[in-house]
Structure formats: structure tokens, C-alpha cells
């Protein structure tokens with residue numbers, strides 16, 4: 001297959017162009033440190049690694065332009081010393097080196113914008129050490145999330161990290177992006193779970209840092225998205241497998257009332273493993289129904305809304321494409337109508353609360369939560385919606401293709417702020433996006449001091465480059481609103497290319513400190529260039 | 535080098551004459567520092583200007599809070615006088631930076647300037663029904679800047695983690711006078727956590743001016759428990775099991791007499807180990823945890839000690855060690871805790887007055903060795919090495935001395951303007 005297509009350098013104008021890469025000597029050097037079968041410049045491999053799961057890349061694929069940013073060569077090291085050798089070669093040749101976990105990143109972080117070496121860590125997937133007594137385990141960084149969790153489960157433990165992408169993302173990717181799982185309110189985010197890491201810096205040194213000895217350095221490398229070093233292994237804090245798990249769902253009149261319940265629950269010291277509040281439209285899509293509700297057969301507009309919600313979930317094929325495109329191309333109208341109608345339809349907002357752990361603790365915490373939520377006017381919907389969510393919690397990935405095929409696109413934007421600013425942030429971003437997109441949101445990842453909001457926005461535009469323009473406009477508007485309201489521009493997806501131009505708004509002069517740190521870790525600037533606004 | 539009067543003029547133009555001094559009485563109140571000028575800035579802008587002035591004057595700057603803890607360790611000056619070729623020295627005293635800028639009751643956050651002593655902050659918080667958390671009394675005489683710049687090892691709770699871990703954002707001024715205010719959110723995924731860089735770095739990378747700290751509702755109730763075990767091993771195993779099973783005591787400590795003279799505490803229980811706990815929070819959970827603590831202790835041959843004793847230890851917690859002893863401490867994992875204590879005792883013999891363990895998490899704890907001040911320091915160092923302890927026992931020593939941190943300091947402060955009590 002010949003390599004044709006567009007090598008997009010769209011958002012990287014600020015980065016000085018890399019000199020043309022001499023591929024042959026580079027490959028010769030790489031095959032000097034790795035077996036030939038673990039070094040590839042084959043077009044099929046370069047195509048496979050030419051993009052990650054950034055939605056803008058999916059637009060490119062839809063428009064038959066899959067070769068967004070192909071690397072010159074792909075390598076698959078198996079050990080820290082092999083990674084070290086590859087980094088040294090990249091430094092000697094002054095070529096970019098991009099760490100690749102599983103490519104599930106949604107911000108363009110793992111794209112070889114300037115070509116160079118794509119370093120795939122997936123062969124580094126060993127369990128290095130496990131201590132039941134200390135509840136610590138060390139894994140190589142390339143292990144896939146579900147494999148890691150399976151290994152721990154076999155030993156009676158869990159990491160407690162369950163991103164929707166658990167089947168297609170790696171430990172190294174999680175650490176590099178500060179990933180969050182669906183049980184973060186109980187177990188924290190990945191940066192809370194890591195005890196120590198080993199990293200190969202751009203200077204060509206192997207460095208370890210731990211929570212006990214070098215906490216500051218640890219928290220510099222975590223979240224650096226491959227710009228400071230390649231994470232080669234990490235020691236993680238574990239928990240015993242929960243003895244039990246319970247769910248209960250509630251309905252609230254609006255997000256404000258639901259958020260108040262979440263806030264009080266977290267500040268009371270309860271530790272729910274699941275705490276998710278859906279806004280009215282998202283509630284309609286998810287569906288409120290529990291068996292007990294079905295029996296009640298809700299009447300009027302509320303019943304209609306619930307039935308519509310269920311319909312939307314089961315609709316198939318051409319009819320759905322047509323309905324989707326039509327709905328999305330009138331996004332502004334749909335949003336306005338939704339705003340007016342939804343409060344009267346009265347489906348309200350769904351809150352799912354789940355606890356897991358020791359039996360007596362779970363029982364006490366669930367009772368306490370139930371008492372608190374009922375006092376705050378939450379209507380008990382039973383276990384059904386929570387159990388259904390639990391069953392489908394990793395299915396999100398497979399719902400995107402039909403939408404893209406229908407000539408539309410969908411993406412997610414996750415922000416966070418303190419409780420006192422949360423409603424304004426929600427309102428501002430919703431308004432900013434809903435002029436051109438249909439917007440749903442849920443509140444998850446709750447902490448005693450605040451919460452994240454996860455927006456899903458979908459819009460219709462099939463044509464290139466209009467689709468990309470609309471896509472960029474929506475992101476610009478959304479993030480401008482986040483910055484204006486004092487929220488953070490990312491809670492757990494990271495920055496990559498997509499949010500890079502907002503890094504200055506997020507950090508102010510702190511970005512210069514990051515640049516200086518980068519200069520120390522990676523003096524030749526070879527690591528993942530063009531990312532994070534550096 | 536500018537003359538001292540000129541420097542004073544420059545500084546007083548920024549912070550005002552009443553907030554500047556070169557009187558001997560003021561200058562001599564900073565231990566070995568002997569600055570040429572003392573400045574008491576009142577705002578972030580003033581600090582930025584003083585630092586720029588210091589930079590222009592090629593002066594050294596030391597940041598001092600009202601806490602005395604840091605005062606003794608500054609680099610010395612001969613006879614308190616500056617030689618002609620020495621750089622002028624400014625002390626930036628933060629004792630005017632005592633404002634509470636915002637109490638956000640909804641989000642349970644407080645924004646506060648770093649010169650404020652924690653006991654005053656705690657008093658103010660209590661008026662809002664809030665608290666900093668279940669930390670030992672001894673830390674409350676420190677300023678906020680003190681505990682963030684050089685976190686004391688005792689400022690830890692098994693329920694809340696280290697006090698400095700509650701810091702969600704900082705405003706700092708870099709040595710070149712740039713102001714960095716990190717954005718406040720419960721969690722972020724926007725690259726390296728720059729604010730963590732300033733925590734534990736003294737004032738060497740920048741001056742911490744204010745911080746946003748997570749605070750908590752005043753606990754509904756609290757309850758203390760104490761148990762006696764036949765050995766350190768059984769007490770430590772019990773503590774480990776409690777944490778592995780979801781219990782989150784506000785405080786947890788094990789005091790082991792097995793390898794020590796036991797003079798620190800519990801003389802009445804030779805060769806045994808005691809485990810003390812305090813639970814706090816919502817009544818239902820506290821009661822549940824206290825009940826489960828009794829069950830788990832019993833499974834490990836622990837017998838409950840009288841409530842009076844539990845309450846007594848809870849009150850004195852976690853600093854029951856007499857002042858005349860010196861302490862070495864370090865993190866140990868559960869799997870090595872017992873062996874570390876034994877290894878230290880083997881070297882030190884009966885000079886060990888106490889071995890205790892606190893700062894528990896499900897993954898490990900900190901071990902403390904208490905020995906008399908006059909103990910042979912070489913033997914102590916040897917004992918620490920064989921126990922895997924750091925003899926100096928300072929949490930942030932490692933990170934600060936890490937070559938990368940040193941080089942970063944070189945970059946952020948190329949003229950080495952900022953003085954550090956420990957580094958120089």
C-alpha cells in the first residue's frame with residue numbers, strides 16, 4: 001500500500017519544523033539495539049500508528065484521510081534498558097520520540113506530529129512484583145488495563161481504576177494522562193493510586209521516584225503525557241476485592257438538587273464507588289426505569305419521555321441515522337425546545353449511588369446515604385438503573401461508529417471545579433456548545449470539595465473541511481467558557497494537541513515553569529514534540 | 535554592592551517605611567541570618583517588587599515566618615556582619631500575611647495567606663463549623679507557610695492524609711518576581727502538578743504567599759480505643775488488617791516495648807505493644823469502626839485497655855515523647871516494619887527509649903526511634919541505616935537533594951538569590 005493522505009500539522013505552527021528524518025541510518029541504529037522484528041518502517045504499521053482516538057482524527061478517517069500523522073518507524077521494546085537505548089538513539093539523531101500506550105487517548109496526545117519514532121510499550125506488560133501484605137504491585141507500563149485488573153483479581157485485590165476504556169488503554173497511558181475511572185470517588189484518580197514510578201527521561205537516564213521519597217517529582221512526571229520521559233513501570237496501591245456491592249438510584253427535580261445531594265454525601269465522609277448524576281436530557285437517554293417504575297406505567301409527558309429514551313437506545317440502522325442527522329442539524333432548536341420541554345416532561349435527573357467494600361461498612365454507608373438523599377427530596381428508584389449502568393459501563397466505545405457514519409460527530413469534554421462554581425460552569429458550557437450541538441452532561445468523579453462535569457456533544461456536518469471547522473469552533477467555545485468560569489480545562493482526558501492552546505489560560509506563568517522542567521528532563525526536545533502547548 | 539541604607543530605601547519604597555527595618559533589634563531576631571534589612575510585605579504585589587529589587591541589588595533573600603522552627607538552620611554570617619564582598623541580605627518576614635482571603639463553606643475550602651498561624655486559622659474555621667482536621671496540637675503553632683514549605687512529619691492523619699496534601703492551589707512568587715497562581719479544582723489533568731513543586735521546597739523555588747486548603751466539617755462525634763498486644767508484630771498486623779478492611783481512624787499509633795526500655799510510654803507494660811486509635815466523623819460510621827476495631831483486635835490476641843487510658847493517649851496524641859529525646863523516623867512498609875525496629879534495637883541496645891509507628895496507610899507506616907539526646911550519633915546513624923531509616927528523618931530531604939530538583943532550582947533562581955535553611 002502506498003502512503004498517501006494528509007499529514008496534518010494544523011495546530012503545531014508554533015513548533016519549529018524538524019529537519020527531514022534520515023530513515024535508513026535511524027533504522028540501522030534501532031535494529032542494533034532491538035531485534036529486527038521489533039522495529040518496523042512498514043507502511044501498514046505507520047498507518048496503524050498514524051492517529052489515536054481523538055475525535056478529530058475520526059473525522060479525518062471518515063473523509064478518507066486516515067494518514068493523519070504517521071511515524072517514520074515503530075518500535076516495540078520489552079524492557080527498561082531497551083527503552084533507554086531507543087531514547088538515546090532518538091537523542092543522537094535528534095528525532096521525535098512518541099510513547100504509545102494503546103492509542104485510546106482522545107486529545108491527539110499519541111500522534112507523531114513530526115514523524116520520528118513511535119515507541120509502543122505494549123510488550124512491556126509483566127507483573128514485576130506483588131505484595132499482599134503491603135497491598136502494592138509493580139507492573140510494567142505497557143500492560144492493558146483489564147489485564148492488570150485481572151492479574152490483581154486473581155490475587156484477591158483490585159486497583160479500583162475502571163475507565164470506560166479499560167480494555168483498550170494501558171497503565172503508562174493512564175499515568176501519563178492522569179486518567180480517572182468510574183469509581184474515582186472511592187478509590188481516587190490514577191495519581192492517587194501510584195506509589196512510585198520508573199521513567200526514562202529524555203536525557204537518557206533511568207529515574208525512579210516515589211510518594212515517600214520524591215513526592216514532588218512523582219507528581220511532575222504523572223500527567224506529563226510523554227513530554228518529560230517514558231514511564232516504564234509503576235508500583236500501585238491496591239485494595240482488597242470488595243466483599244459486596246450495592247446500587248440505588250434516585251430522581252431529583254434538577255441538577256442543582258442532585259448536586260447538593262452529591263456534595264453532602266461526599267462531605268459527610270461517605271465513600272461511594274459510584275456517584276453519577278445525569279442532567280435531564282442525559283437522564284432521558286439513559287432511562288430512569290426500574291421494574292417497579294414499569295409497573296407504575298407513568299402517564300402523560302413523563303411516560304412519553306421515558307418511552308422515547310428507551311426507543312433511542314434500541315433504534316437501529318438507517319432510521320436512526322436519519323433521525324440523528326435531522327435532530328443534530330437543528331441542534332440550536334433542539335436545545336431550546338429541550339430546555340423548555342424537559343422540566344414539564346418531568347423525567348428529572350437520575351442519580352446513581354453505589355457502594356462496595358466490607359459488608360458492614362457498605363450497609364452502614366448505604367443506609368446513611370439513603371437517609372440523607374431522601375431528606376433532600378430524592379425519589380427512590382430502586383436498584384435497577386444502577387445495575388443496568390454497571391452492566392453497560394464499558395460499552396460506550398461501540399456506540400460512536402454509527403453516529404459518524406450518519407454524517408454527524410460526537411465528542412466529550414470533561415471539566416471540573418469546586419461545588420460553589422459547579423452550576424455556573426455547567427450552564428456556561430452548555431450554552432456555549434448548544435448553539436451548534438446537542439449537549440448532554442453528567443456529573444461524576446465527585447470529591448469533598450468539588451466535582452467533574454462530563455459533557456457529550458453531538459453535531460451534524462458531513463463535509464470536509466466544514467466538519468473540522470465546526471468541531472474546532474465547538475471546542476474553542478466550550479473551553480473558553482470553562483476558563484471564564486474558573487474551571488479546569490481537563491479533569492481526566494488530558495491536553496494532547498486538542499487543548500494545547502488553552503494551556504496558558506490554565507497555567508498562566510506556571511507554563512514557563514513547565515517549559516523549564518521540560519528543558520531539564522528533555523534538553524534536546526525529542527519527547528512528544530508539539531503537545532501540551534510547550 | 536548597594537549600601538545598606540540604599541537597599542533599605544529601595545525596599546521601604548515598596549513595602550512602606552513602617553514595614554521595613556534595619557534596626558539591630560530586628561536584625562538580630564533571625565538567629566544566624568543577620569540580615570541587612572527586614573521587610574514585612576503585606577501583599578503578593580509587594581513580595582514581587584521586593585524580589586525584583588533584591589534581584590537588581592544582587593541581594594540574598596530569606597523568607598521567615600513567625601514560627602521559630604526554621605530560624606536556627608540558616609547559613610551563618612561571620613559575627614553577624616557582612617564583609618564588603620558579601621551579598622546584602624534581606625529577610626522577607628511573612629508575619630503580616632495573615633489574612634483569610636475566603637472561606638468557601640459550600641466547597642469546604644479556605645484561601646489563606648501563609649503568614650497565619652494554624653491555631654488562628656483553626657479558630658476562624660471553627661466559627662464556620664469547619665476544621666483543618668485531626669492533626670496534633672504541636673503543629674498548630676506553625677504558620678501555614680511553615681507547614682507547606684517544610685511539612686512536619688507529624689502533620690498526618692490516617693483519615694485525611696498529610697496536611698500538605700489538602701492544599702489544592704498556591705499563589706507563589708518566583709525568584710524573578712513572577713506571580714504564579716495555580717487554578718483550583720478538585721483534580722486536574724493538565725500536565726505536571728506545578729503547585730506540588732512549591733510544597734516542601736522551603737522558599738527556594740519561590741515565595742508561597744497564599745494557599746487554598748481543603749477543610750472539613752467539625753466531627754459529629756469521636757471515640758478513642760486502646761488495645762494491648764503480646765508483641766509488636768501482632769499489634770502491627772492488627773493495624774494493617776484494620777486499614778485493609780476499610781477502617782479509617784483519624785489517628786492510629788502503635789507503641790512497641792519489645793525492643794526498647796519502654797521509658798517513653800507504657801512503662802507499666804514491659805515487652806508488650808499498645809495500639810491506640812481515635813475515630814471521628816459521622817456517628818454511625820464511628821460506632822461501626824469502633825466495634826470492628828474491637829473484633830479485629832481480639833482476633834490478634836489484643837486485649838482492650840481501660841477507656842481512661844485510651845482517652846489519655848488520644849489527648850496527648852501523637853506526641854507523647856519527652857522533649858529530651860531525639861527522634862529518627864522514616865517510612866517503612868508493613869512487611870518490613872517489625873524487622874526495621876529489631877534491626878535498630880540490635881545496634882542501639884538498651885539506649886532505645888521507644889519505638890513507635892504512626893502515619894499508617896494500608897501500605898505502610900512511619901517508624902520512629904526515640905533515643906536520648908546524648909546518644910552516640912554514629913551509632914544512631916548505624917542503627918538507622920540497618921533499619922532503613924533516614925537519620926535526619928526529614929520527609930523532603932530526598933526530593934530537595936535530588937539532582938533534578940537542584941538543577942531546577944538553578945534554572946528558576948540562577949543567581950541563588952533565595953536562601954534556604956537546609957540547602958546551603
Ligand SMILES: Cc1cc2nc3c(=O)[nH]c(=O)nc-3n(C[C@H](O)[C@H](O)[C@H](O)COP(=O)(O)OP(=O)(O)OC[C@H]3O[C@@H](n4cnc5c(N)ncnc54)[C@H](O)[C@@H]3O)c2cc1C
Pocket residue numbers: 052053098099100101102103104105106108109110121141142162163164165168169170171172173174175176177178179180181182225226227229230231232396397492493494496528
Ligand atoms: C471509548 C473511550 C473511553 C474512554 N474512557 C475514559 C475514562 O473513563 N477515563 C479516562 O481517564 N480516560 C478515558 N478515555 C481516554 C483514554 O483511554 C485515556 O486517556 C488513557 O489514559 C489513555 O491510555 P493509552 O494507554 O491508550 O494511552 P495513549 O493514547 O497511547 O497515550 C496517551 C498519552 O500518554 C502518552 N503515553 C502513553 N504511554 C506512556 C508511557 N508509558 N510513558 C509516557 N507517556 C506515555 C502518549 O504519548 C500520549 O501523550 C477513553 C477513551 C476512549 C476511546
